[in-house]
Amino acid sequence: MKLEQYDGGVLIRVDPGSGVAIYDQIAASVRAQLARGALSPGDRLPAARELAEALDVNIHTVLRAYQDLRDEGLIDLRRGRGAVVTEAAAPDGPLLDAVRALIAEARRAGVGPQSLISLIREEYPS
Amino acid sequence: MKLEQYDGGVLIRVDPGSGVAIYDQIAASVRAQLARGALSPGDRLPAARELAEALDVNIHTVLRAYQDLRDEGLIDLRRGRGAVVTEAAAPDGPLLDAVRALIAEARRAGVGPQSLISLIREEYPS
DNA sequence: TAATTGTGCTAGTGAAATTAGAACAATACG
DNA sequence: CGTATTGTTCTAATTTCACTAGCACAATTA
Structure with a gap:
């Protein structure tokens, strides 16, 4: 629920x-x-x-x-x-576009949210 | 370690x-x-x-x-x-490209991994 | 047959999340 | 000024979950 x-x-x-x-x-x-x-x-x-x-x-x-x-x-x-x-937390158009493009690509490839996030964590080190 | x-x-x-x-x-x-x-x-x-x-x-x-x-x-x-x-888990070049493009965009916008992943979770419903 | 490998079970430990209640300090507002 | 609002800090108990441990069992391989 x-x-x-x-x-x-x-x-x-x-x-x-x-x-x-x-x-x-x-x-x-x-x-x-x-x-x-x-x-x-x-x-x-x-x-x-x-x-x-x-x-x-x-x-x-x-x-x-x-x-x-x-x-x-x-x-x-x-x-x-x-x-x-905060002022620093301004919305970002291009970023959102990139996110949606990536998700579309992932859907096409049959890659789920889990795998996608794992991939990002691996490629975008904290 | x-x-x-x-x-x-x-x-x-x-x-x-x-x-x-x-x-x-x-x-x-x-x-x-x-x-x-x-x-x-x-x-x-x-x-x-x-x-x-x-x-x-x-x-x-x-x-x-x-x-x-x-x-x-x-x-x-x-x-x-x-x-x-599994056969379903085939590698995907374009997806990886999209991931790297997104991360570059996020870096530019000063958006950290946390926010980025939160955004994807929200936009990519399970 | 024998070795390998995952499955299922019970149980205990420890850390972290969540809850609860209270007193307190800064801010806003009349 | 006085009062209500809002986050801060503290202690404490509870709950949840990851992790460990050990064992027996079933399916598969060789």
Whole structure:
């Protein structure tokens, strides 16, 4: 089952039994929307307590996701103020095009998401 | 520290303290080599017991990786016979090109591996 | 037949995720 | 100024899952 949370354009989905950690799903959802342009610099993410309740998750789990995003420089996170999207996290058209081109190519070749991601991890060292 | 295992062209690396599960690292390593063409249909992966000993890991950890690969249709896994690369898992040049193009684009845009993978997960539904 | 190889099972250990509750500090807003 | 909001920090318990360990068993190969 998937829990969702809608808040002025911010849509976050979480699947407790997907093998991926919940805080990682939250962070990934935000990252994807940033790259896609669904979230723009200056936009505000839902308050941690608020999102936690909506997703039926502990506040610390949400905070963990937010802190990861801050460490990556994607959001500005401060008490009293909340989580605000950074200037550095501007949407990128060409990148999104490249992503969609790659996925089309992968589909054609019969390569699934797992293999594709493994390949990228291998070719794009952290 | 990284442990490796060489076996007739099959190179598998594992880093116990990388945050990624070992079985996932093994599977990812195989996936990447399949897509790259370092492994071809008909090739045989090292026996689970053998690889486990070489990597200094439990056999169940290796089997978990192999079973995941089988679930994805990449290898044929049967007792007595071992793990053999499937016909479906053929190498693909254009795909690899697209991957490298995407990574170049991501680097240019200052988008890290995390965000990139999150984006692909979101755009390439399982 | 004998050796190899994956399967299935039980069980224990350790690390990490998640939850819970509370007090506290910075910010925003009337 | 006072109050509500919001993230921060802390302790602690629980739960989940990866990993290890050892064993017996079944299928395949040679």
